[in-house]
């Protein structure tokens with residue numbers, strides 16, 4: 032715990048000097064924020080005042096093994112003491128071992144690993160590889176990238192223009208990067224193309240990708256990028272037809288398929304990689320977050336060997352350098368993290384406890400008319416709140432549902448921050464059924480209170 036005096040001085044200092052992402056310091060000052068977290072163990076974190084919270088978001092759906100794993104800290108420490116870093120056309124032992132491990136656990140011939148520091152960088156790298164690959168093969172005109180509306184692939188200047196969610200606020204950064212083409216999102220709850228079942232939605236949305244490729248001309252399209260399950264849409268699990276169709280369409284037109292597993296990877300959805308739910312092998316896979324459970328910055332772009340081979344040979348290499356690429360300390364921590372995920376069967380726990388969690392949330396739906404939909408796979412889940420369950424009408428922004436909920440979640444012991452009426456849930460994969468019960472109870476209380484305020488509390 033930090034003394035009250037120190038805590039207040041630190042808070043003032045943060046308000047004066049710190050530029051936190053997506054938070055406004057004037058509003059934080061009014062609300063007595065920011066909270067600062069000083070300790071963590073398992074699924075719980077403790078703030079500077081000694082309050083303990085359950086982390087329903089698992090960091091940014093990223094602290095897969097949970098907090099406080101000393102083995103990861105020790106692995107990083109040992110590597111840092113031995114050799115913190117070395118570049119210059121050489122490499123290091125943990126970096127080699129991590130590449131080999133990733134090749135072993137990712138599907139099919141995905142085996143050539145370019146390590147970077149975060150999900151945005153991994154996707155930037157994937158786009159560069161896709162474009163350069165076509166050029167290496169003499170296909171000079173392929174530069175367009177198809178992504179889906181409602182997806183998120185990162186925040187840096189290129190990938191910012193992939194996908195798109197209303198909360199991304201991209202108008203500040205226009206003009207859009209050239210070559211960005213947007214397809215519909217196969218979200219069965221709100222299918223943009225009017226599909227009434229997950230299958231119908233999946234088929235229509237996959238078909239729309241093919242239509243875009245033919246409309247733009249296949250010889251202009253480099254790649255399609257998609258998250259196996261899109262989190263900004265609230266764990267929107269596509270119908271089973273979607274991914275196999277996407278694979279066939281990309282093959283038909285020589286377009287590369289990039290699976291963004293930044294959130295979904297490393298057990299989050301009850302498989303090591305979410306794409307395995309559909310037995311599809313992408314050409315490029317990007318991973319981050321769970322690769323090292325956020326203990327250090329690390330991500331990777333993993334490429335099929337036959338595609339990487341286009342960059343072999345003299346004067347042919349990918350021209351792409353990042354100072355921290357393949358950092359040995361992060362790699363050592365990641366190897367330990369993956370060992371924990373495997374040894375402690377966290378992928379299996381994600382599938383099993385995730386199913387239990389989802390059932391409990393379905394149970395809440397019986398009591399709360401505000402819940403329009405409960406969806407997800409494993410421990411990547413979402414609850415979508417609606418003003419009217421029959422019409423799926425959304426709340427007016429003036430209702431300030433996210434702000435009200437954030438305040439209630441805190442009151443009931445949850446660090447659970449939402450920024451829309453879609454409540455994204457992604458706790459550490461070590462969560463137990465008892466901890467799930469605690470979360471569900473707190474959600475239940477929060478929803479009762481909200482419904483009371485809105486004057487809609489009633490049993491359905």
Ligand SMILES: Cc1ncc(COP(=O)(O)O)c(C=O)c1O
Nearest residue numbers: 149150151183184185258293294
């Ligand atoms: C699917 C997906 N891709 C990419 C990113 C960007 O990753 P980072 O924030 O590490 O740059 C995120 C981040 O949330 C993500 O969810």
